[in-house]
Amino acid sequence: MAYTLYYSPGTASMAVHWALIELAVPFEAVRLDFDAADQRNPTYLRLNPAGRVPTLVIDGAPYSESAALLMLLAERHPQAGLAPAPGDPQRARWLETMVFLANTVSPAMRDWFYADKDGDPAGADAVRDLARSRIEGAWPRLAAALSDGRPFLFGDAPGAADYLAAMLMRWSRNMPHSADEQPELAAYLGRMGSLPSYADLCRREELVPWP
Ligand SMILES: N[C@@H](CCC(=O)N[C@@H](CS)C(=O)NCC(=O)O)C(=O)O
Structure with missing residues (x-):
């Protein structure tokens, strides 16, 4: 099984890099x-x-899209438990979460960071305002998913949804309201940040750990 990951430090490749290390x-x-x-x-x-x-x-063969790649890795390595298996009671919520992260949070992040480049710079402030409200709306929803005290989004061990969510949360660190303002997410990011795979990822990508 041969994988080659093309990445740039701290960007959308980070979650896939993290999963490969894990x-x-x-x-x-x-x-x-x-x-x-x-x-x-x-x-x-x-x-x-x-x-x-x-x-x-x-x-x-080359494939793209971080969420799809994480789902594919979960499918190709079922023994690793990166996702609730088909038929698992948590499977539907996992699919919902993956699509929410990929379909709502990730595009809003793209708009927040690339509004000037992807669209007309004259309209970039309005694009960023809308992106920001979508991003800030995501954090309480993810915090609520952890409010029953579970350590990770789908149980006792981190998985595909966690690598994606933690990457997206990291990108909020210089925004007016960062994800770690939610106490559940601050604690969650602390748990994700204390994984040996995260330290390895930060070393390989030369990232300063956050938070
Ligand atoms: N939806 C894509 C987003 C990919 C994306 O926008 N990647 C950014 C880095 S975060 C990129 O490659 N930017 C370089 C550019 O647009 O020139 C994914 O999740 O893989």
């Missing part, structure tokens, strides 16, 4: 330097025509 499977990690526009290099665009990370090459 899975302890062999993989090659190829770092792209956004300052050097590596993501728009013609060789990379052949793998990922959108010029974005992550790209995960699986047995020679």
